[in-house]
Amino acid sequence: MKDGPDISRIGQLIGDPARANILSALMSGKALTATELAQEAGVTPQTTSGHLAKLADGGLVRIRKQGRHRYYALTDDEVASVLESLMHLAAMKGHLRTRTGPRDPALRRARVCYDHLAGDKGIQLYDALIKRGHLIETGDDLSLSAEGETFFSNFGIELSSLSTGRRPMCRQCLDWSERRTHLAGMLGKAVLDEIYLRGWAKREPNSRIVAFSQSGEKQFEDILIAGTT
Known part of the structure; x- marks a missing residue:
């Protein structure tokens, strides 16, 4: 053996x-x-x-x-990360379940991946943070820049409280539905928590779907995507 x-x-x-x-x-x-x-x-x-x-x-x-x-x-987060990666691999190789009904488009648009935002909205957020230089990719590693620290502090996230645990501050997570990256780690969780706190979106009962209100989606676009905190 x-x-x-x-x-x-x-x-x-x-x-x-x-x-x-x-x-x-x-x-x-x-x-x-x-x-x-x-x-x-x-x-x-x-x-x-x-x-x-x-x-x-x-x-x-x-x-x-x-x-x-x-x-x-x-x-823990490691188990969730492996499961999401397997979902991504299954989707990439064509091993998909039959999808029916209106819930699937909503699930692909915005959903919870363990404790952070995934789907179209999660990828849109990740791409915007990378483009503005708030997140820095180094291979598979992900770090928060000084500009990013200022941005998220202004957004209302207490970064000092996120660096005390075993989980990384920020981590890449492959999205099974879009086969691209979204933000995970303590920062990803904190961002989704703040979205809920501000009332921009809420979890649908007994579902992973994150449903944005019309005004909440506009705030999401203006503040998190355009960067106007």
Whole structure:
């Protein structure tokens, strides 16, 4: 047996259709109950419990207890990043599910990727920040420039509070629907949190869709895209 990381175990955990549905549901960034995840997975609650136990044992999900209730969430940002990259790879290779109904265009337009903004809006934001020199790409690495620090401070984000954890300040994340990059990391989360706080957009119930109001979209365009904080 060769030494090194055992990627086959991770592949087996993610590769089961029911577990893949569970992990995709948790990409919303919300902690969900086993009952809610059973509905997402399309299997019985008993079967879901077995899948969740395997995912927890494999380090892909964590259990959060609140009183007598148990909620499940992705373990961390690294798991979310891998899942989004796999979504991107599946889309790039043509492995797509059949999409019906009006929700898909909205999902592609703006959605939550774990805890940051993805879809058309997320890519538009990333491209604007790169163009204005607020973000600097060095290969696969991403950093915040001095001008970017000033911009986001004026936007209302306390940058000093973002550099205290293990997660990077800013990170590239491949977008499965557009096959381009959007902003992740602590800064990506802070930007989406500020968008919610300002009332520009809100999460649709039981969905990853981020719905912008008409006035909120204009503010998004003027301030974050055009850079007029």
